[in-house]
Amino acid sequence: MSELLKNIDARTKLAGTNKLEILLFFLGLDQRTGRRETYGINVFKVREVMRTPVITAAPEMPASVEGMVSLRGALVPVIDLAKYSGISAETPREIMIVTEYNGHTQGFLVEGVDTILRLDWSKMRVPPEMLTAQTGGLVTAVTELEDGRLVMMMDVEKVLSETTSIDNEIMFRGVVALDRPDAIVFYCDDSSVARKQIEKTLNVMGVKGISAVNGRSMWEEMEKTATYAQSVGQPVSKFINLVLTDIEMPEMDGYILTKRIKSDPRFNGIPVIMHSSLSGMSNQKLGLSVGVDEYVPKFEPQRLSETLARRLGVAGTPEALPES
Numbered sequence: 001m002s003e004l005l006k007n008i009d010a011r012t013k014l015a016g017t018n019k020l021e022i023l024l025f026f027l028g029l030d031q032r033t034g035r036r037e038t039y040g041i042n043v044f045k046v047r048e049v050m051r052t053p054v055i056t057a058a059p060e061m062p063a064s065v066e067g068m069v070s071l072r073g074a075l076v077p078v079i080d081l082a083k084y085s086g087i088s089a090e091t092p093r094e095i096m097i098v099t100e101y102n103g104h105t106q107g108f109l110v111e112g113v114d115t116i117l118r119l120d121w122s123k124m125r126v127p128p129e130m131l132t133a134q135t136g137g138l139v140t141a142v143t144e145l146e147d148g149r150l151v152m153m154m155d156v157e158k159v160l161s162e163t164t165s166i167d168n169e170i171m172f173r174g175v176v177a178l179d180r181p182d183a184i185v186f187y188c189d190d191s192s193v194a195r196k197q198i199e200k201t202l203n204v205m206g207v208k209g210i211s212a213v214n215g216r217s218m219w220e221e222m223e224k225t226a227t228y229a230q231s232v233g234q235p236v237s238k239f240i241n242l243v244l245t246d247i248e249m250p251e252m253d254g255y256i257l258t259k260r261i262k263s264d265p266r267f268n269g270i271p272v273i274m275h276s277s278l279s280g281m282s283n284q285k286l287g288l289s290v291g292v293d294e295y296v297p298k299f300e301p302q303r304l305s306e307t308l309a310r311r312l313g314v315a316g317t318p319e320a321l322p323e324s
Contacts, residue, residue, distance in 0.1 A: 020121055020248070023049070024114035024151060025097065027082040028089025038114065039081075040143075040151045042248055045277070047098045047105065049113055062163050069107060071098065078107040079163050081154070085138065099156060101277035103297075106160065117151075119143060124153065124250035126190075126213055137192035141250035153250075157277060157298065158193045175204045176305040183312050184208045187244035188218035188257070189275070194246065194298055198275070201301045205308065215245065215252030219260055226266045236266050242311055246298075247276040255290050262291030271311045275304065 022040035029036045055078050057067040064084035068075050078096065082089045093109035100106075124141040141153040185207055189195050195211055202209040212218035222240065229236045243261060245254040254274055261267045271293040296307050 019118060020044075020124075020253070021116050021118045022151070022153065023097070023116050025095075025110045026112050026114070027085060027087050028091040028093070028111040031088040031090065036111075038145075038149050038151045039110075040117070040153045041097065041099070041108075041156060042153075043116060044248075045099045045101055045156060047100045049095060049097055052094050052096045052109060065163050066109065069096075071105070071107075074105065076105050076107050077163075078109060079159060080109045081159070082109075082111070084159055084163065101156065101160075101298075104160075108159075117145070121249070121253045121256075122251055126250055127152075140190040155191050155193065157191045161193045161299075171299070172200065172204060172301050174302045175201060176302075176309040178205050178207055178309055178312065180207055180312060183241045184210065184239060185242045185244055185308065186210050186212070186218060186222060186240050187275070188212040188215060188249065188254075189246040190214055190249045191246070194275075197299060197301065198244065198304075201304055201308075204301075205305050207308065207312070214249035215254060215257035217251075218243070218245065219252065219257055222261070222267070230266075237270055240267070240270055242308065243270060243272045244275050244308075245272065247274060258290045258292050273307060273311065 021043040023043055023046055025039055025041070026036055027039065053069045053071075055067040055069055058065075061067070064080050066078045066080050068077050070076070076098070080093060082093065089111065091111050093111055095110050095112050096107040097110060097113070098105065098107050124143045127139050127142050138155055138158055139152045140155045143151050143153075145151060185202060187195070187198050187202075187209055188211065189198065190213055195213075199209060199211065210221065212221055222236075222243075225239050226236045229239055243257075245257055247254040254276070258272050258274070261270065261272055272291065274292045274295045275298055276295070277298045293311070294307055296304050
C-alpha cells in the first residue's frame with residue numbers, strides 16, 4: 001500500500017478532469033447490524049498507511065481520540081474512526097491512515113484498507129437526506145462499486161473539527177467587516193462544517209451568501225441567475241460578486257466548476273476563490289491553471305475575510321464577534 005501512496009503528486013494530473021482517487025477502508029463488523037461497510041477517503045489527503053504504532057494516551061481527550069504517536073519527531077493525534085462513527089466493532093484497529101490537510105497531520109485508526117480506486121466525480125452522488133440526517137453530515141458522497149458495494153466518503157473536516165479543541169471565538173476574531181449589504185457571494189462545499197464556517201464568516205462580515213453542496217448545484221444556480229440577469233437587462237456581476245469553491249465535491253469538483261465559469265463570457269470579471277483543505281503547492285498551482293483568481297486554506301476565517309474584502313473592492317475593518 002505504501003508503494004501506491006508514494007507518488008501522490010503524480011495524481012495531480014487528474015485535476016481538471018473531474019476525476020479522483022479514493023482509498024477504500026473498513027471500520028470493522030458492526031455488532032448492531034452485522035455488516036462491514038466500505039468507506040473512502042481522497043488519496044490527496046493521505047500521507048501514508050502503516051501498522052498502528054504504540055499510542056500514548058492523553059488525559060481529558062474526546063472519547064474517540066486514542067492519544068498521540070510520534071512520527072519522525074512530530075506528535076500526531078490519533079482518532080479511532082469506528083468510535084467516532086458510533087460503530088460497535090470488536091475487531092482491533094491495526095491500521096493507521098496518516099492524513100494531512102491545512103498543514104495539520106493526524107492518524108485515523110481503521111480495521112483495514114482495501115485498495116485505491118480511480119473514478120469520476122460524476123459517479124459520486126450526494127447522499128440521500130435521510131442518510132445525511134442519520135449520520136449528522138459525516139457522509140458527504142456515495143458511489144457504487146462494480147461488485148455492488150456502496151462506498152461512503154467520510155467528511156474528514158467534520159471529524160477533525162469535532163475531535164480537536166479549536167476555540168471558535170478565537171478563530172473569528174479579527175474577521176473583516178464590510179459595509180456591503182449589496183454584495184453577494186456564491187459558495188459551494190460538500191462539507192456541512194465548512195459551509196457553516198463560511199456562512200458565519202459572511203455573517204460577521206455583513207455579506208450575503210448563497211450556498212450549494214457541490215459544483216453541479218452551484219453551476220445550476222449560477223445559470224439561473226445569469227438567465228434572470230439577462231431578462232432584466234443587467235450584468236450577471238450585479239447579482240454574483242464572487243464565487244468561493246471547494247475542490248473535492250461529488251458530481252462536479254471545483255476545478256471543473258472554475259473551468260466552466262472562466263470559459264463562459266456571461267461571468268466575465270467575477271473572481272473565483274478556491275477554498276480548500278488541500279493546501280499543497282501542487283493543488284494551488286492546479287487551481288491557478290484552470291483560472292482560479294486566488295487560493296485560501298480552509299478554517300482560517302480571518303484570511304478568508306481579508307481576501308473577500310480585497311476582492312470585493314472594499315477595505316474593511318476588523319470587527320469582534322457580538323456577545324453570545
